[in-house]
Amino acid sequence: MSEAPAAPPLAALRHTPLHDVHVQLGARMVPFAGYAMPVQYTSILDEHRAVRSAIGLFDLSHMGEVQVSGPEALAFMRYSVVSDPGTLEPGQAQYSMLCTEQGGIIDDLIVYRVEDGYLIVCNASNRESVVAHLQELQRRGDFDASLEDRSDRTALLAPQGPRAAELLASLTDLDLTVLANYHSMRGTVAGVDCLVARTGYTGEDGFELFCDARRAVGLWHALTVAGSGLGLRPCGLGSRDTLRLEAGMPLYGNELDLTVNPYEANLGRVVKMEKGEFVGRAALSAVQQTGPRRRLVGLVMRDSAIARHGYPVRVAGDLVGVVTSGTLSPTLDERIAMAYLPAGEASIGGEVQVVVREQPHPAEQVKLPFYRRPKPDAG
Amino acid sequence: MFPDDLRYSREHEWVRVDGPTGTIGITSFAANELGDIVFVELPAVGASLKQFAAFGVVESVKAVSDLFAPISGEVTEVNTGLNANPELLNTDPFGAGWILRLSLANADEVDGLLDAAAYRELTAG
Numbered sequence: 001m002s003e004a005p006a007a008p009p010l011a012a013l014r015h016t017p018l019h020d021v022h023v024q025l026g027a028r029m030v031p032f033a034g035y036a037m038p039v040q041y042t043s044i045l046d047e048h049r050a051v052r053s054a055i056g057l058f059d060l061s062h063m064g065e066v067q068v069s070g071p072e073a074l075a076f077m078r079y080s081v082v083s084d085p086g087t088l089e090p091g092q093a094q095y096s097m098l099c100t101e102q103g104g105i106i107d108d109l110i111v112y113r114v115e116d117g118y119l120i121v122c123n124a125s126n127r128e129s130v131v132a133h134l135q136e137l138q139r140r141g142d143f144d145a146s147l148e149d150r151s152d153r154t155a156l157l158a159p160q161g162p163r164a165a166e167l168l169a170s171l172t173d174l175d176l177t178v179l180a181n182y183h184s185m186r187g188t189v190a191g192v193d194c195l196v197a198r199t200g201y202t203g204e205d206g207f208e209l210f211c212d213a214r215r216a217v218g219l220w221h222a223l224t225v226a227g228s229g230l231g232l233r234p235c236g237l238g239s240r241d242t243l244r245l246e247a248g249m250p251l252y253g254n255e256l257d258l259t260v261n262p263y264e265a266n267l268g269r270v271v272k273m274e275k276g277e278f279v280g281r282a283a284l285s286a287v288q289q290t291g292p293r294r295r296l297v298g299l300v301m302r303d304s305a306i307a308r309h310g311y312p313v314r315v316a317g318d319l320v321g322v323v324t325s326g327t328l329s330p331t332l333d334e335r336i337a338m339a340y341l342p343a344g345e346a347s348i349g350g351e352v353q354v355v356v357r358e359q360p361h362p363a364e365q366v367k368l369p370f371y372r373r374p375k376p377d378a379g
Numbered sequence: 380m381f382p383d384d385l386r387y388s389r390e391h392e393w394v395r396v397d398g399p400t401g402t403i404g405i406t407s408f409a410a411n412e413l414g415d416i417v418f419v420e421l422p423a424v425g426a427s428l429k430q431f432a433a434f435g436v437v438e439s440v441k442a443v444s445d446l447f448a449p450i451s452g453e454v455t456e457v458n459t460g461l462n463a464n465p466e467l468l469n470t471d472p473f474g475a476g477w478i479l480r481l482s483l484a485n486a487d488e489v490d491g492l493l494d495a496a497a498y499r500e501l502t503a504g
Contacts, residue, residue: 028414044440045415238414238441304462306418306438327440328417357420357436 010036016061017155017216025234033124035062037237044238048330051202051243054231055161057223058240060208061216064127065154066134069117070145077118080137080279081111082262084272088113093182093199095270097262098133103283104258105265106133108250110199112184117145119195119210123252127151137279155216159223160206160243162373163230168207170226172196181205190222201240203247204373245336246329248298248369254309254324255296255338263292264340266368295346296324298368301335301354305361312355313339313363320345323354329370336370337363380407380499382473386489387498388431388449393473396489401450404477405437405468408502413439416468419461421479426454428481430488435478437468450488452481 010029013036022029027038038059040047050056068077077085083096092113098106107126112119122130131149138147159167165176174187174196184197192215200206211219224232241251250256250265261284262271271284301307307326312319326337337354345352348367353360385393391409395402410416418438428434428448435446457479461467467476493501 039441040414043415242440304418306443308443328438330440 014062016059017213018059018061018157018220021217021220022059022234027234027236030237032237033062033127035124037062038234040236040238041234044236044242045330047233047235047239048242050231050233051161051204051206051235051239052331053162054233055159055163055167055227056202056233056235056239057220057227058158058160058235059216059220060156060158061154061213062124063156064120064122064124064130064149064151065156065210066120066122066131067117067148067150068120068134068145069148070143072144073117076138076141076143076145077111078275078278079141079143080134081109082271082278082280082284083111084275085111085113085118086275087272090115091183091185093184093197095182097256097267097270098130099262099280099284100258101280101283103261103280103287105252105256105260105262106130106258108252108256108267112195112197114184114195115186121156121208126252153213155211155213155219157209157211157216157219157223158200158206159209159227159232160200160202160235161204163232164204164206167223167227167230167232168196171222190219190226192219192222194219201247201249202243203249203369203371204243241325242327242330245325245327245338246331246369246371248338248371250296250338251325260340261287261292263287264294265296292343294321294340295343296338296368297341297346298366298370299323299326299337299339299352299354299363300366300370301337302362302364304335305354305356305359306335307337307339307354307356307361307363313341314353314355314360315341315345315351320352326354331371334370338368341365381495383495385473386449386492386494387501388447388492389501390431390447390449391502392447392449394449394489394492396450396483396486399482399486400455400480401452401483402477402480403449405446405472406498406502407472410469410472410476413437413442413444413468415440416465419465419468419478421457421461422454424454424457427484428452428454430491437465446478449492450481451484453484454479454481456480 081096109122195210311323313321321341420436433445
């Protein structure tokens, strides 16, 4: 077995408020976005299955939280992101992106309409560039809006899975039956003030609980104690990645980066041209008119080879694209991947070859997502 | 935790020498570091392995890692059970999770490998 590539020493990394809890649980800690983060506690497969069948609890306190407030908060948001926060009802949230003037994706994020403005939740790895970009736009447009990076004092705990609602209901007075997907409400969970959002990155029902970083350990313990009879497992970034991939969700750095525009990533529906001027509009409008040059597709391998990030994709022997993410799907027991192909080659059912260790292996293009959760029982 | 009758490489493979034959696998330490193993790519019977050279691949959910031969020889048998049950490398790395058998090219190579005590020391850090 080969040695792992040299990584920055764990001691030089930042810690989330739950770091000592993870270490005590025996988690394997790895560097991620400048933080020491748990990649797994016992087994990525077991943690993955816990989320699909019961509950997985994730520490996502490394993620960025930026609050936008003030009289022109909405105008500033509409100008900055590609979606239209103007359509958000109080308590509603939407998936969105920040793009450059050239249409490249700076980050993908969720915009929550909250009582005092808008909460932007962005990727930990992009927090600095997101904040710098927003500050620049705010100055340039002279918007009467304030920006506040609350990431360091905000913890984020995410119970995800079909029994997450049952778990949360046992710890809160909030009526979760009225909390719809992509909505949030404020309340207490186990006595801790939280923004309770019905959002996630797993393809299951689930919640994201934003709270004061100083209350994170108490909230984590309350959730694990109450969840112990419901099949709850602490889950690391390893299962988070396999879960989101099954659900066909992009990961910044794999499917998305500054060279990719939303139309290429199948995220054109997020872009709202009709709202008027916004950063990247001209470039994105041109892509919308002509169609993207390449497209993100789903692949299922036809043999036992596993496609991985960076592997070449061929059609009829010609190199045409590249794999962005790939794994063995624990739920489907199939080898799944996403890849960029020239738009002309992207078609469901189309045959390609993924080059794995110099050998071409057959794969078929399939509709995304690979996995869709079962509809909840009626009544 | 590391059987005394095996010899170990610094790349975390083991070999059990039985006369002219060797059986090789990966150690429990390696299996644990890799996490859930979901795929093993093995050489064909008849292939020549060279000590410390890559001869195959193991894939965990997250990562791809090369396998390095702890000893030289010609492959006489591969554990085909690993195709259907690669997780044997996690659950029984020194037993049912053996990888392949070979006829040794040079039995003296074993002398350059670690014994269980030295391997324990290597992995204790």
